Amino acid sequence: MQPDLTFSEQVRDQSGQNVQRCYYCQRCSAGCPVASLMDYAPAQLLRMIQLGQKEAVLHSSAIWLCVGCETCGTRCPNGIRTGVVIDSLRQMATAEGVAPAVPSVFKLHRAFLDSIRLWGRVHELSMLAQYKLTSLALFSDLDLGLDMFLKGKIHPLPRRIRGVAEVRKLFALK
């Protein structure tokens, strides 16, 4: 695959993390709770960035499965916060319209942000309804949800904050 030789600079500029310092000790991959589920473990992602493999990186499942737990960054001997790098990769993929390799993760994030835009806070019930409709995961976790509803842990109706217009302005910032 044709390398994009500016990719590691793009990632550095957007994330503030100097990925060129990675010497592949793989402590990040060893501590990552979801590495075994990813197509590329965190250290592999860093090496691919160094080698300009932009296409493969932005299309990877790894960038959507990262849970952002910061174990990698805390343990990196070169001070690279790989979780922050992966945030930038997700943001790049989104900005460039790359279809996310794990669509359900992307759809949940969308539903979550739409709820904030609408109410200023997250309203679980309507947020989950949107997620379920867009991801077609209609019947997952209904028993859990019902249990929580019966215990009074899920409010039927949302409440809008006073400053919702100000919150919406923040969505428009570049």
Add this chain to the structure above:
Amino acid sequence: MRYGFYPGCTLHSTATEFGSSMEMTCAALGIELVEIPDWNCCGASSAHSLNHTLALALPTRDLVQAQQLGLTDIAIPCVACYARMVTADYTLRNDAAFRAEMETALGFTYEGRVRPRHLLDILANDFTSEELVGKVTRPLQGLRVVSYYGCLLVRPPELTGRWDDPEQPQTMDRLVELLGAEAVPWSYKVDCCGASLTLNRSDVVVHLVDRLVQAAHEAGANAIVNACPMCMANVDGRQRFRGSPGRPGPTYVPMPVFYITELLALAFGRPLDKVLGKHAIDPRPLLKGLDLI
């Protein structure tokens, strides 16, 4: 003592036990919490996954309101909110261009007085051991607890300010010992529960929770204590799916999970029966067996 207070979206809904037990604990310790009046959601994992500026701007609006309250220390019970607040605070302090952009967008002047802190940090470090022990009317004898800190409570250390160690945290262990319970050592204090993947990749979360609970059993604990609504939703809520596929296996033994504020309120003699009934795994049989409720 007065603190600013940012509840976050879960505290009065899915984490209602955390909210109620926090109020009881604060009342017992003489803490007054002043809620940020028109707070908005911090954006959690979703904002920083998709939109860099929004992920910093949403918590900044809350910090602006906290500044207007005139209080310095802001108590934050949710670990996900806490992580976003300290990230925004750190960026406001250290990135002049971002600060200027936010000052224009939100019409304020950054003063740098506000300090977002996790509730656990406040409860454990703003009171002496004697003050805490002095409130205990019901020592938690017989409880053998592993402390589960999860990911973002103590990480990344440059943002949390290292009020506890990122690899071997001790704060909750110390608290549960003060309350008369036994703090059981184990190796999974800071291993992530899978957090926001709970809704879209619950198989991943069940797998991670299974490892944690198995380790807690092997360590000889009879309960887990934590300080995060996400950890609670996963470790308490997803435990019954242990054993594949999707059903409890033959070795499934439920392990009750507590918020640290529940153990504090319990030891301080507060009535907790109703609150504990909201857990996915009812911890009351364990507590009744130990004569604690």
